[in-house]
Amino acid sequence: MQSSDQEVLQRASDWLQQGYRAHLFTVIQTWGSAPRLPGAILVVREDGHLVGSVSGGCIEDDLADKAKHQQLPEQASIMEYGVNQAEAQRFGIPCGGQIKIFSEPLTHESQLVPMLESLAQRRLLKRSVHLPSGEVRHAYVLPEGQPRLESEWFHSYFGPQWRLLIIGANQLGSVLAAMAQALDFYVMICDPREEMRAEWHVEGADWLPGMPDDVVLEIVPDPHTAIVAVTHDPKLDDMALLEALKSNAFYIGALGAVKNQEKRKQRLRSFDLSEQEVNRLHGPVGLRIGSRTPAEIAVSILAELIQERSQVQQAGLSQAATTRAVA
The missing domain is CATH 3.40.50.720 (NAD(P)-binding Rossmann-like Domain)
Structure with missing residues (x-):
């Protein structure tokens, strides 16, 4: 049985091979009672189809709606939800929680190959994205913790399934x-x-x-x-x-x-x-x-x-x- 990350990434790879564009979203950090942990991923196709999860559902609906109306960022960027009580209630984030999400456009299945290989080989992969340029670097590492922002770089990890x-x-x-x-x-x-x-x-x-x-x-x-x-x-x-x-x-x-x-x-x-x-x-x-x-x-x-x-x-x-x- 594949891990949830493998299922999400493989489905996204299939979409890209079929000629669709998509966006990869990764939870960077949460505050309060946000329902998903840092590292949770979601892929949204340009027509609103989605796989994975970054919240209880309302944020996914908003991202899908933005995708259908071509309102998602064209470059790697950071998105925040639930920054005030009104937004927290609107997006179904309990107790005034907040979620910071990394957004990255996907245009070709080759972008996902290193992550899928690391999961298949049970090796921990560090994936680093440079926000200003979109440059991506990969390296196999020992455990380093959760996804994080470090200056102009966003680091996320894909590794062995339990x-x-x-x-x-x-x-x-x-x-x-x-x-x-x-x-x-x-x-x-x-x-x-x-x-x-x-x-x-x-x-x-x-x-x-x-x-x-x-x-x-x-x-x-x-x-x-x-x-x-x-x-x-x-x-x-x-x-x-x-x-x-x-x-x-x-x-x-x-x-x-x-x-x-x-x-x-x-x-x-x-x-x-x-x-x-x-x-x-x-x-x-x-x-x-x-x-x-x-x-x-x-x-x-x-x-x-x-x-x-x-x-x-x-x-x-x-x-x-x-x-x-x-x-």
Whole structure:
């Protein structure tokens, strides 16, 4: 399954190949209760068709209307919405929020190729646009934070999609896989049991054959990867967790009651894992919300994933800000 950014950029590329012109909009900064975060993108075609989102809908409608009447900027520029209470109410921005958006005209599909390639290759791309001239520069970088204005340059980033590897194709695994895709995770599923493979019917998830520990090594977990074991079979879960806990995955969880989790941690300690590595395991997996059914447990797992992902993003922003300050 493609990430939301990939879907937006690929659709825009298709339009440009068909001879349409369009504009790419990127959220630079928000204040108050603006509904989208910095980095959110929207592409509006010259006839008002659009894909993506930068707000709850009203700003998109305004940009589409401007496109149909040829009122969008002809050069790279900055647009602001909700600068006062009246405009905030007009554009549906709650609590007087404000949004600053970068606008850039698109005339050829080649403008989007570097971003699509970076997403496909799971590499973080820094895209810098010079406002006075429209010059564009690309560079592969380490995490630097959110999109930002720096003198006459606008920097935005396109990078790895968040991934979720599920060990176990049972009912919980199925519900978790379906829900996670709605949250923009690229979902992978692993279960060596043939009877489970035969009954797997979740579209969009990538089935990875083989033993779970081998699969964990094959996907090379990075800081954008989460791994959750839900088979309830130590022979499958434990070996996968053994490799996962030594990886760079940002989240590792396993299904099971508190007593079973303690037994699992004792088994893991008998291998070459440090106490710090063992303590990375989230178990029982998910937030404590009183969940019992597979759907409720899936919600609790994804809630914890979102929480951990936000912390990872915030830590990256803090580190990037420190690095820039030192520089």
